[in-house]
Amino acid sequence: MRFLLPAVSSVLLVAFLLCADARPVYSNQYPASGNGVEDSGTAASAPVHIMAFGDSLTAGYGLANAHSFPAVLEGELLGMGYNVRVTNAGVSGDTSAGGAARIAWALESAPELLILELGANDALQGISPDVTRTNLAAILESCRAHGVTVLLAGMHAPRNMGEDYAARFDALYPDLAREYGVALYPFFLEGVALDRTLNLDDGMHPNAAGVRVIVSRMAPVVAGMLDALR
Numbered sequence: 001m002r003f004l005l006p007a008v009s010s011v012l013l014v015a016f017l018l019c020a021d022a023r024p025v026y027s028n029q030y031p032a033s034g035n036g037v038e039d040s041g042t043a044a045s046a047p048v049h050i051m052a053f054g055d056s057l058t059a060g061y062g063l064a065n066a067h068s069f070p071a072v073l074e075g076e077l078l079g080m081g082y083n084v085r086v087t088n089a090g091v092s093g094d095t096s097a098g099g100a101a102r103i104a105w106a107l108e109s110a111p112e113l114l115i116l117e118l119g120a121n122d123a124l125q126g127i128s129p130d131v132t133r134t135n136l137a138a139i140l141e142s143c144r145a146h147g148v149t150v151l152l153a154g155m156h157a158p159r160n161m162g163e164d165y166a167a168r169f170d171a172l173y174p175d176l177a178r179e180y181g182v183a184l185y186p187f188f189l190e191g192v193a194l195d196r197t198l199n200l201d202d203g204m205h206p207n208a209a210g211v212r213v214i215v216s217r218m219a220p221v222v223a224g225m226l227d228a229l230r
Contacts, residue, residue, distance in 0.1 A: 047083045048226060050074075052090060053099065053106060053139075054117030054153070057188060059090030060211070062200050067208040069215065076219045082226050087111070095121045096135035103142045113149045113225060115218075116140070117188050119169075123157040129168040133176065140180045151225060152177050153188040153218075183225060190217055 052058045052070040060068025065088075074086035089106050091098060099118045116139060122132040136152075143150050154173035157166040177184035189206070191213050192198045198210035206214060 047085045048113065048229065049109070049111045050077075050084055050086045050113045050115065050222070051106065051109070051111035052086060052088055052115045052117065053103070054090045054115070055094040055099075055121055056090065056092035056205060057120065058115075058117050059088060059092050061092050061205045062202075063208060063211070067211055069206075069211050072211050072215045073219060073222065076215050077222065077226070080219065080223055082223060084226070090117075093121060094118065095125070095127065096132045096139075100135040100138040103139045107142060107146045107148065110146075111148055112229060113151065113222070114143055115151045115153060115222070116143075117153040117155075119155040119173075123155065123161060123165075123169055126161060126165070129165070129172050132169065133172045136172070136176055137180075140176060140182065144180065149225060149229060150180070150182040151185055151222065152182050153185045155189075156187055183221070185218055185221055188214065188218075190214070 050073070052073070058069055060071070065071055068088060068090075070086040070088040070090070074084060077084045077086070087109065091102075096118045099116075116136070118136065118139075119132055122129075140150060140152075152173060154170075157169035159166055161169075173186070174184055176182075187193075192206050192210040194203070195210070196203065198206060198213055200207050
């Protein structure tokens, strides 16, 4: 099923780019142990390490850490009975090129499942979909080399970028999912995009309620992948 993002005004696009300040928001998301093994040292006690790797939408721009996507997803999965820890590898303002440049370092913390959410800033900046595809492919190659399972979260280009650009951009996510054999979540902002009640005042970043909607829709998908891992 395809989820299309309606046209977005140039004011909102500028707001998004200004809010995405390109500063890392890392705060204890890469524990020194790197493997999540508890003190008992038994395999059964080790939570599954899920990494949310993305931009400001992952980082939780404008929100307290407790309301960010990784924190809310972790709480939801724990409530569903899954032993997990979800680390926040989101960098506000990041493009696919930024993600490709830091993926090797991120994978040093040994995630078992990586949620890849990048590309929104590429589209807003009018970066060629071919470039975005190449960068995302590099990230997927790195994950494959490390044996990391990936959930690729799709994004849709604003329609004011032109129909040709939007068609090429939108298609790169399902194309990459097929090429690399990874799971695809068609649109990260499904159910939230352009709903004023679910976004911050900039109209682009989910508020706490919006994050809960995203998690409620994505958590069952992640849970199914966790079942397959174990």
